[in-house]
Amino acid sequence: MIRVLLVEDDPMVAELNRMFxxxxxxxxxxxxxxxxxxxxxxxxxxxxxxxxxxxFMPGQNGLELMEEIRRQALDVDVIFVxxxxxxxxxxxxxKLGAVDYLIKPFEFERLKEALDHYRETHHMIRDxxxxxxxxxxxxxxxxxxxxxxxxxxxxxLDRNTLAKLLEVISEWPVEPPWFTSxxxxxxxxISRVSVRKYFEFLCTLKVLRMEPGYGTGGRPVHRFLLxxxxxxxxxxxx
Numbered sequence: 001m002i003r004v005l006l007v008e009d010d011p012m013v014a015e016l017n018r019m020f021x022x023x024x025x026x027x028x029x030x031x032x033x034x035x036x037x038x039x040x041x042x043x044x045x046x047x048x049x050x051x052x053x054x055x056f057m058p059g060q061n062g063l064e065l066m067e068e069i070r071r072q073a074l075d076v077d078v079i080f081v082x083x084x085x086x087x088x089x090x091x092x093x094x095k096l097g098a099v100d101y102l103i104k105p106f107e108f109e110r111l112k113e114a115l116d117h118y119r120e121t122h123h124m125i126r127d128x129x130x131x132x133x134x135x136x137x138x139x140x141x142x143x144x145x146x147x148x149x150x151x152x153x154x155x156x157l158d159r160n161t162l163a164k165l166l167e168v169i170s171e172w173p174v175e176p177p178w179f180t181s182x183x184x185x186x187x188x189x190i191s192r193v194s195v196r197k198y199f200e201f202l203c204t205l206k207v208l209r210m211e212p213g214y215g216t217g218g219r220p221v222h223r224f225l226l227x228x229x230x231x232x233x234x235x236x237x238x
Contacts, residue, residue, distance in 0.1 A: 002122055005046065006032040007039045007053045007062070008081070013104070017052055017081060020108050024115045036060030040068065048076050050118065055082040055089060063089065066096045077122075079114055081106075085204060087233060105155065153237050154201060163238040164188050165198050169208075169226050178211070178223040199224055205233040 004027050008014040014032050021027050030046040033039050035057055042048070051069075055062035066078055079100045080093050093101055099121075100114040153159060168187050172179055181195035188195070202208040209225045 001028045002049045003030045004050045005048045009034040009057045020111050026119045036065035051078045052081050053078050055084040159238050206230045207234045
């Protein structure tokens with residue numbers, strides 16, 4: 001059995017992760033802790049193969065914990081399960097050697113895929129069998145690149161609508177460069193409120209920059225500016 005340590009400060013999320021893990025063959029939870037300090041203590045007391053690790057925690061965050069794990073040369077793998085979605089955090093997690101990175105909220109099937117792949121790789125290494133290149137590629141690849149598809153959007157957002165919005169704002173004139181959700185909504189054919197949901201998501205990816213302003217009659221209006229150097233971050237989702 002693969003021994004798992006849950007590191008999650010939210011009791012409800014920890015329980016959900018526990019429930020999901022119980023549905024995947026070959027894994028057992030040895031403990032559930034709520035901080036980096038507790039995790040390091042648990043690693044001293046239990047044999048652990050895998051951490052399901054959050055990033056946002058009180059005190060030491062998940063990345064700092066993983067750095068400490070690497071400093072101490074602890075033999076444990078990490079799958080991040082977190083709401084952190086910025087590229088700098090994801091990049092650092094992968095450079096530290098995370099075997100996977102799941103963004104909350106996620107579907108059970110995505111976690112099962114990560115665990116199934118980890119189990120296969122773990123058994124391959126444990127068994128010490130000799131493999132040729134073709135067999136190794138088959139074991140290490142989750143699925144063919146052509147079948148991987150785009151990344152999952154947050155709940156309530158639609159891939160086709162996002163594509164239309166990106167098309168409109170990509171062709172926005174240089175002068176004036178700022179636009180509002182109402183202006184873009186009229187071009188795409190959806191409401192200002194709906195556009196704002198997509199714009200808020202694009203702001204988290206740094207594709208858009210938001211600035212408060214005022215419209216006619218002094219009405220507060222948020223203006224948005226496209227940051228073209230970050231467009232590739234949004235295109236991962238379409």
